Amino acid sequence: MLDLSAIWNKLQGMVSGFLALLPNVVLAVIVFAIFFFVARSIKRIVRRATANRRRARNLGLVLGRLAQGAIILIGLFVALSIVIPSLKAGDLVQLLGISGVAIGFAFRDILQNFLSGILILLTEPFRINDQIVFKSFEGTVERIETRATTIKTYDNRRIVIPNSELFTNSVTVNTAFENRRMEYDVGIGYGDDIQQAKRLMLEAIASVDEVLKDPAPDVLVVELAESAVNIRVRWWIAPPRRIDDLTSRDQVLSAIKQKLYVENGIDLPYPTRQILFHDQTEATDGDRTQQREGWPAGHDRHTPKARSIGGALRYLAEQKQQRNGHQPTESAKDS
Incomplete structure (x- = not known):
């Protein structure tokens, strides 16, 4: 039969122990809360002390967070020693070492990000x-x-x-330095004067207020492309933020197009392609000495006459009939 008196005595002992320990628990919570708020205050003080110094701002963030973490950890140790008076400092250090290894394996990515964040804040x-x-x-x-x-x-x-x-x-x-160089390739026609185009481009760039005079803009021929002579336009802006990039690019390219194409008639050609269609229905298909499309013919008198697809089909049919003993018709000969 179940001994209810033993269970009741056990429960009474647990309740009595908890009540005896309750003042220590309340005191430990109060002490930890004090350490927590002190840590937050020290973090704010360090951040405010370095807020007006750009070079020391990130260092203040690092020191503030490290100080906050260290004070909270000390507060946790003090709170544990209040709740468990028999717990010594050596036991806490040993517990911290064992738990640190376990936490390191369990939260490896978090610790890696933490250390990387510290290094980023320090190296800037x-x-x-x-x-x-x-x-x-x-x-x-x-x-x-x-x-x-x-x-x-x-x-x-x-x-x-x-x-x-x-x-x-x-x-x-993009904003590591005060100035930033922008560039864009502009293609002009092969029949246009390169020196005149370069001079007009520099005049167009100089008319844009967002472009710096020092360093001075420049224009360089960079490529003899298939359909155009490519000239690279380079200019500097400050500050080098995204909005300044877009604004200067818009005004510079608009000014260059207006100066070259509209005012001076310099061609801004678009890519062109020449496509040769190869008629594979010709009798000379595959004979490079006589074929007309794609490569030079061997001799003018051997150049085959153009033939439509329908005529080519009739020609092939009559060649087959001729091999079978029939004579070709006149219409097929002229196709």
């Missing part, structure tokens, strides 16, 4: 408000956290990129 390959290109993503950096970096795309979307990806892959920073 890019900063907040920089415009970057990462793989197929392009936009303005909004936040750099210890786990991920957030960018805002030009079409008003938010992209969250893990820091380990940013740290181990190539990132293009």
Whole structure:
């Protein structure tokens, strides 16, 4: 028979132990909450102290977060020692070491992103408000956290990129320097004067206010293409942000088109192709000494006469009849 008195005594002992431990639990929660709010306050103080210094801003973010984490960890140790008085500092360090290894295996990606975020904040390959290109993503950096970096795309979307990806892959920073060089290839006709076209292009670029005078723009012939002579137009803008890129490109290309094509009649040719159709119904098909399409004929008098598809079919039928002993008709001979 089940001994209910033993179970009741056990429950009474557990309740008595919990009630005896309850003051320590409440005190531990209060102490941990104090450490938590102190950690948040120290983080804010460090960030404010470095907010007005661009070079030290990211360093302030790192130090603030590290200080917050360290203080919270100390508060956790103190709270555990209040709840469990027999727990010594050595036991806490040993527990931290064992749990650290387990957490490291379980949260390897999170720790990798955390360390990458710390290194990004310290080395500063890019900063907040920089415009970057990462793989197929392009936009303005909004936040750099210890786990991920957030960018805002030009079409008003938010992209969250893990820091380990940013740290181990190539990132293009479009706003890393004060100036940025733009370029575009313009094709003119082979019959146009190259020097005149280059001079007119420079005049067109100089008329755009967004283009810097120093460094000066330049124009260079870069290719003798199939349908045009390609001239590369290069100019500098500041600041090098996306909107300035689009604005200057729009005004420069519009000015060049107006100056060359409209005002001076310089051709801006589009690609042209010459297509040779090969009539495979001719009797000379495959004979390169006599065939007309695709390569030179061997001699004018051997050049075969053009024949329609219907005439070619009649010619082949009459050749077959001739081999069978029939005579060809006059109409087939003239086809």
